[in-house]
Amino acid sequence: MTKRVLSQLVVSAASLSLTAAFAPSGLTNIAHLSSNNHLATRISAPLSSSANSDEVIDADIIALSTNPTLNLTPEGYGFSSPISRVMKESGKSGYYRAKSSESVVDVMGKIGKNEVALVFDEENDKELMGIFTDFDFIRLSTEQARARTEEESATFMAAPVSSFMTSADKLICVEPTSTASQAVAIMTNNNVRHTVLVDKCGPNFSFLPGTSVNGVVSMEALLRLIQSDNRLSYDKLSQKFPGLANKPIEQMREELKSQANALANNEETAKKDIIRVGTAILGAGSIALYATQSAWLSSHAELAMIAIFLLGYIGIIFEEVFEFNKAAVALLMSTGLWVTYADFYGESTGIASANVLEQLKEQLAEVSDICFFLLAASAIVEVVDAHQGFKVVTNLITTKSKKGLFWVIGFLTFFLSAILNNLTVTIVMVSLLRKLVPNDDDRRLFGAMVVVAANAGGVWTPIGDVTTTMLWINNNLSTIPTVTELFLPSLVCLVASLFFLVNNIEEDSSLAESTLPPPSPLAPRGQVVFWTGIASLLAVPVFAELTGLPPYLAMLTGLGAIWTMTDIIHMDDEEEEMKVPAALSKLDTSGILFFLGILMSIGVLDKSGLLKELAQFLNDNLPSQDIIATVIGIASALIDNVPLVAATMGMYDLADYGTDDKLWQLIALCAGTGGSILIIGSASGVALMGLEKVDFLWYAKNVSVGAAVGYFAGIAAYLAQNAILSGALLGGSV
Secondary structure (H helix, E strand, O other), X not given: OHHHHHHHHHHHHHHHOOOXXXXXXXXXXXXXXXXXXXXXXXXXXXXXXXXXXXXXXXXXXXXXXXXXXXXXXXXOOHHHXXXXXXHHHHOOOOEEEEEOOOEHHHHHHHHHHHOXXXXXOOOXXXXXXXXXXXXXXXXXXXXXXXXXXXXXXHHHHHOEHHHOOEEHHHOEEEOOOOEHHHHHHHHHHOOOOEEEEEOOOOXXXXXXXXXXXXXXXXXXXXXXXXXXXXXXXXXXXXXXXXXXXXXXXXXXXXXXXXXXXXXXXXXXXXXXXXXXXXXXXXXXXXXXXXXXXXXXXXXXXXXXHHHHHHHHHHHHHOHHHHOOOHHHHHHHHHHHHHHHHHHHOOOOOOOOOHHHHHHHHHHHHHHHHHHHHHHHHHHHHHHHHHOOOOHHHHOOOOOOOHHHHHHHHHHHHXXXXXXXXXXXXHHHHHHHHHHHOOOHHHHHHHHHHHHHHHHHHOOOOOOOOHHHHHHHHOOOOOHHHHHHHHHHHHHHHHHHHXXXXXXXXXXXXXXXXXXXXXXXXXXXXXXXXXHHHHHHHHHHHHHHHHHOOOHHHHHHHHHHHHHHHHHHHOOOOOOOOOOHHHHHHOOOHHHHHHHHHHHHHHHHHHHHOHHXXXXXXXXXXXXXXHHHHHHHHHHOOOOOHHHHHHHHHHHOOOOOOOOOOHHXXXXXXXXXXXXXXOHHHOHHHHHHHHHHOOOHHXXXXXXXXXXXXXXXXXXXXXXXXXXXXXXXXXXOOO
């Protein structure tokens, strides 16, 4: 019987302890109860906010030891400490004295470290009306969350604390002579974390009206005192538990070693050990190779760069297997490529030349454009979301069919990415999906569909996709023919992919579990923030067109505008959650660094001429320009499409292939939509990896085939449309 009660108390004390302050040896005393000490043996379920007055505390008396030599703590310490000592050691009353008319927000501000508030009658300040604890505040917050307007929500915090307190008739109490063990049992049995200290308790430790309150005892204070008192020596532990070996700590250590050895003897641990050893060898070998200025590197710099690139991509692709963060891999890959190019490539002399340093600055400037663009766009979207701005959109979406929502989101993304850029649209839509689609697996598939739709929608306008913009700025494409001749192929690409991917959606009731509240009007502040955010995003291409400055500067300007506006709106608010600094703290910094590493790596391959050589190889070995454009699109699924298109622009002269030539339109279509085949093939896909933690292999297994179906369908639609417009299918000419 004693062992059973003892084990129950160990489990209960360990689970309830808020301090977990164990002795240095890793063990604590269990309990010390002399023949005069009593312990209630019933240990109940987890704690809640109010007592159950119907329960009766078990009065069983268990004497753990009557032999004074085995008492591990003196009488009056540990579990036998009187409550009066617990209060003295804590050095505080344990409560804030509140009036019944005080507001919740005022009481919460004054509680401080006292943990709870005792609420007394406004007229008779000696009459205790109840107690207000963190559980009461949670109950208030739950009701507040159901408020339909900001004004209604604010009334909860302004309400009198007496409206949400736990009334005095539900309180339990202890007396100054009660022991810590009794208090632990009383609170545990009644599912509470606080009990009031009075001179005399009523039946079953109930609180008697009119009784004077001397303080509040918390479970935390009890267990902190008990744990600090209960320090066991080796000798006393061996006497207390003779079944253990003479040296219990040493025995425990040996058991831990055996357990560690058993854990290491499995396939998963062996795989990790191989990866660790392989990484260490690869790292040490690379450092030695570069530190010794190996002649092999100078004569095989191209091969070394290709190897670094392939190893880096393997690390990114198999991130879940290797358990390396892809941002770290991308940064290391970037550094390795630039060091090899600067110190060993071509005519390098072992140290970076002025020309290479200039190229590095140029590439960093280009990549910084995208990184700052991503940072500013993400922050704007986060601020709009904090003000519930997306209610404007979500209030219009009433379908509970997942397949129906799949099509709605797909077409919405397609048209938005034509007027915004596909990266911004991806960020916005993924934020929206977090509210619409509660299931993680479903949301990953919806997010992948957003990538496909955003890339397809960005092709048919000069401002939608970066590659189309490049061709437009370089006069390879003009506005009207781009819109009229690439719209249909882009739409076919989207529809074909959606037809394929929608089959992976299984209808169920999960949309009913979304975090969206019932449709309700958006508060005026929310409307102002929403439309300001949308205006900031829409103004990017206009700003860039009118000023000739890069888009990232327009996005940063929009961020500055919405930052200033929200500071003005919330000028008197202490809550920082609605302001831009809070939004910035939520951004995925590792995702931005991953973006930086990938684009810097691609950039050095472009600067070195390796991508140019690849493009030239395709031109020499493939029979037609249609196939070349198709292969470039497939290659853009693995390699960023920006340097690929840039290399293609350098291969073909505008004098030979004029503005709006079939070659340029097909390259814009293929490079834009081909990036959807793999998740690392586009800025949208890379953004999805960071936002929703979608890994390469999952995307390849569930989305790549559908994206490829749309890719080839779009090409077929363009070729058919071009043939009709040129009269080839009609046997005539225009």
